[in-house]
Each structure stands twice: as structure tokens, then as C-alpha cells.
Amino acid sequence: MTPFIRRREITPHIVFSGAVSGSGKSAVCSILSSLNRVEIRMIDHYYDDMCIVRYFDRITEDAATAMLRNHADVACYYQMIGRHVNFRPTDATSVLSKREIYEERMRLPDGPPTLERIRKEQPILHLAIHDVIGLTQPLFNAFGDRMTFIEIVRHPLQMVPHWCSFVDRYGQDPMEFQLCCDHRGRDIPFFAVSWAEEWRESNRIDRTIRAFKFFRDLRSTFLESLEERFKKRFFTVSFENFVHDPWPFIRKFEEILNTLSTPLTKKILEEQKIPRGVLANVPDHAHFKRYGTQSLQERGITSDREALDKNWAFVRGEASPECLRILESLSIEYEKTYGRVD
Numbered sequence: 468m469t470p471f472i473r474r475r476e477i478t479p480h481i482v483f484s485g486a487v488s489g490s491g492k493s494a495v496c497s498i499l500s501s502l503n504r505v506e507i508r509m510i511d512h513y514y515d516d517m518c519i520v521r522y523f524d525r526i527t528e529d530a531a532t533a534m535l536r537n538h539a540d541v542a543c544y545y546q547m548i549g550r551h552v553n554f555r556p557t558d559a560t561s562v563l564s565k566r567e568i569y570e571e572r573m574r575l576p577d578g579p580p581t582l583e584r585i586r587k588e589q590p591i592l593h594l595a596i597h598d599v600i601g602l603t604q605p606l607f608n609a610f611g612d613r614m615t616f617i618e619i620v621r622h623p624l625q626m627v628p629h630w631c632s633f634v635d636r637y638g639q640d641p642m643e644f645q646l647c648c649d650h651r652g653r654d655i656p657f658f659a660v661s662w663a664e665e666w667r668e669s670n671r672i673d674r675t676i677r678a679f680k681f682f683r684d685l686r687s688t689f690l691e692s693l694e695e696r697f698k699k700r701f702f703t704v705s706f707e708n709f710v711h712d713p714w715p716f717i718r719k720f721e722e723i724l725n726t727l728s729t730p731l732t733k734k735i736l737e738e739q740k741i742p743r744g745v746l747a748n749v750p751d752h753a754h755f756k757r758y759g760t761q762s763l764q765e766r767g768i769t770s771d772r773e774a775l776d777k778n779w780a781f782v783r784g785e786a787s788p789e790c791l792r793i794l795e796s797l798s799i800e801y802e803k804t805y806g807r808v809d
Contacts, residue, residue, distance in 0.1 A: 471533035477582060478543040479589045481610055482724060484508065485596045485603065486619040487682050489629035491706035492595060493559045494739045495619050498713065499720060500564070500593055501731040506546055507553075507562045507569075508593040512644055513538055518602040519646050519657050528608065535609035543592045547581050549573030560595075564731060591724060598645070598658065601685030607697045614700055615723055621706040622808050623679050623797045624778045625746070630675040658682065669790075672782055676790040679797055705805040707771070710743050746771050746808075771808045 484499060486492040496508045514535070521531045545551045549572040552562050562569040575581070596603070600618055607614065636643040638654030647654040650663040658681050659666035665677055693701065702723060709716050713736060721727055740748055747768060768774045782794060802808065 470529040471527075472529070473533045473536040473540075476536050476613070477540045477585055478592050478613065479585065480613050480615070480724070481539060481592045481594060482615045482617060483514075483594050483596055483603070483606060484617045484619065485600050486621075487600070487626065487679070488597050489626040490619045490621040491710070492597075492619045494741065495617070495704055495706070495709060495716075496593070496595055497559065497564075497735050497739060498717060498732060498741075499617065501729055501735045502717075502720060502724065503726045503729055504589060505591045505724065505726060506593045507565060508560055508595045509542060509546075510560055510595050511538075511542070512646075514594055514606065515596050515599050516646050518596070518599045518605050521605045522602045523657075528605070531605045532609045535605060539592060539594075539610070542594075543585065543590065544581060546592070547572060547585055547590065548575065548577045564735070591726070598682065601682065601687075601689040604689065604693075607693070607700075612696070612700070616701045617720070618701065618703045619706055619709075620703060620801075620805065622775070622801050622805075623676075623794060624775050624782070625707075625808075626679070627672065627675055627778055627782055627794075630678070631671045634671050634674050634678070669787075670785055672785040673787050673790040676782075676786065676794045676797075680793050683797060683800075707746060707808055708805060710741055710746055713741050745769065745774070747774050775808055 482499065482505065484492055484496045499505055500507045517526070517531055517535055520526050521528070542551075546569075549569050552569050553560050554563060554569075555561050556563055575584070603616065606616070633643065637645055637656040637659075638647045645656050647656055648660050650660070650667070653667065655663055655666050656678075658678055659674075662677060662681070666674060669677065690698070690701070700723075702719065704716055717728055717732065736742075738750060740750055745768070768777065783791065786794065
């Protein structure tokens with residue numbers, strides 16, 4: 468069988484920002500996109516879906532590698548000529564924070580001159596992925612040393628209300644775009660295939676907790692098997708630590724991406740209310756309220772620990788004993804690794 472191939476890539480470097488949904492990726496990604504040469508992040512489910520399909524062995528490795536390289540090169544080329552860019556002012560992925568750059572690109576010639584600009588300017592394509600951290604071997608295979616992976620993690624208890632606001636939409640709501648599988652005539656998300664019966668029988672909180680455990684286990688197995696040269700391209704950001712003190716992380720971004728912060732970086736930090744004394748002190752944006760995130764005033768809390776205590780009360784009202792033990796274990800593990808949330 469003739470293998471698929473793409474050897475003449477044009478994208479100089481790619482930074483993937485990945486997380487379980489609700490980990491605070493939007494805040495971290497907006498800071499990343501403010502750095503010099505880093506493009507405004509794109510949300511493209513193609514990369515998520517390709518990792519999932521490869522995980523289920525429904526596409527060959529050569530085909531996945533060639534298609535990923537081709538898709539990334541198209542994205543890089545299009546961004547450099549202002550094609551398919553997002554100018555919606557209310558979207559977190561809007562290019563309006565770098566409006567002058569993207570408007571200028573729309574007036575520049577395409578074709579070979581664009582390739583020359585790419586070689587000269589060395590843009591960093593910025594792609595966001597969701598819920599597939601442990602499935603990203605195809606990305607490392609495709610992009611190798613041209614890729615940096617920045618993972619955002621967050622205390623699992625902090626993410627429960629967010630997930631409970633949408634978890635029951637999987638396979639039911641046409642506006643929820645997670646890739647699903649057929650299980651005895653029911654659509655279930657790809658990550659629940661190995662525990663499909665539990666998914667069908669669980670309430671929203673138990674589904675959420677079992678999903679967190681699945682993602683944790685898959686990530687651990689993946690990182691253990693990842694080649695050392697790729698581990699050097701994999702960097703984890705604790706959302707709590709980032710929000711309380713962002714600059715050590717920003718300096719690390721500058722180092723691993725060979726770039727520098729800009730005046731826009733400080734502006735975005737201010738817009739995101741970073742650093743924050745309390746994690747829940749989020750910007751007043753409809754996006755947060757849509758997924759169950761309330762302001763400090765609405766929740767009536769004064770500390771991160773108080774927020775966790777409220778979440779524990781919420782979870783204990785609906786979680787099964789088994790899932791409550793799972794969440795307790797995941798929370799202890801997180802705090803041992805990234806520090807206690809106070």
C-alpha cells in the first residue's frame with residue numbers, strides 16, 4: 468500500500484495548548500497569543516478528532532501524519548494572508564487584539580511572497596485542543612521538534628460545576644461538537660466507550676467524575692510512554708498557580724518558544740484580572756456565566772478554599788459514594804502535585 472506523505476512543510480513552529488474543558492485554557496491562551504510571533508489561537512476540532520480516530524485505530528499512522536501536517540500548513544498560510552480569521556468582537560479567539568497585523572495581511576499578495584514572509588517572520592501557529600491530552604501521540608509524530616505542547620491543569624473540584632453545566636448535552640445537543648460513538652443505539656462521547664454502561668446509568672456529577680478519572684489515567688499512561696525528546700516539548704501549567712503569579716510561567720513561555728512578551732501581554736493580564744487574589748474573581752463576560760462560573764459577589768465567597776468547600780457541598784448532594792471517593796483521590800493527588808488551594 469502506497470503511504471501518504473508530506474515532507475515539505477511550511478509551518479515553522481506550532482504551539483498546542485491543551486486541557487480538559489474548564490481548566491482555564493482561555494485565560495492562559497490569551498496570554499500566549501499576546502507574545503511576539505505567536506498567532507491568535509485557533510479552535511479547530513480537526514486536531515482533536517484526528518487524535519481520537521487514531522486512538523481507535525480507524526486511520527493509519529502515515530495518513531494521520533500527512534493530513535495533520537497538511538492541515539496545519541493550510542492554517543498557517545491562511546492566517547498569513549488574513550483568510551478564515553475570526554473578527555467576532557465577543558469571541559475569545561477574535562483577532563481584534565492584533566487587528567492591525569491581520570488587516571495588513573489581507574492586503575498583502577498571496578502565493579510565493581507569503582511563503583517568503585513565513586520564512587522571514589517565523590510565525591508560531593497557536594492551536595487549542597480539548598480533552599485529548601492522553602491521545603496526542605499523532606501530533607508529536609507529525610510535528611516533532613517543530614511543536615511545543617502546553618498543558619493547562621486545574622483542581623478537579625474547581626471544574627465540576629463547569630462540566631455539570633453541559634455534560635448531559637453530549638450526544639444529545641447538535642451544538643455540542645464532541646466526537647461520539649454508537650453504543651446500543653445511543654450516542655456517547657468517545658471517552659466513555661470503555662465505561663459505556665456507567666455513562667448510561669450515571670447522573671451528571673458521576674459522569675463528570677468518571678470522565679476526569681478517564682482523562683487522568685489516559686494522560687499518565689501517555690506521558691510514561693512519551694519519548695524523552697518529546698517530553699522536553701511538553702510543559703504543564705497549573706491554572707491556580709498561573710492566576711496567582713503569572714510571570715514565572717510567562718518567562719517560561721518566552722524561553723521555550725524563543726519569543727518575548729509585548730505591551731499587549733500586560734493589557735491582556737489586566738483584562739483577565741490576573742494576578743487574582745481569588746480564582747473566582749473572573750472577568751464579567753457572558754462566556755463564564757454560560758458554563759456555570761459566577762462572580763465573587765454572586766457566589767458570596769472570599770477565598771479559594773471557601774469556593775472548594777461550596778463545590779464539595781454541591782458534589783456530595785448528588786455523587787454516588789464510589790464517585791465521591793474517586794473525586795477525593797483525584798483532589799488529593801492534584802494538591803500533592805501542584806500545591807494546596809487555600
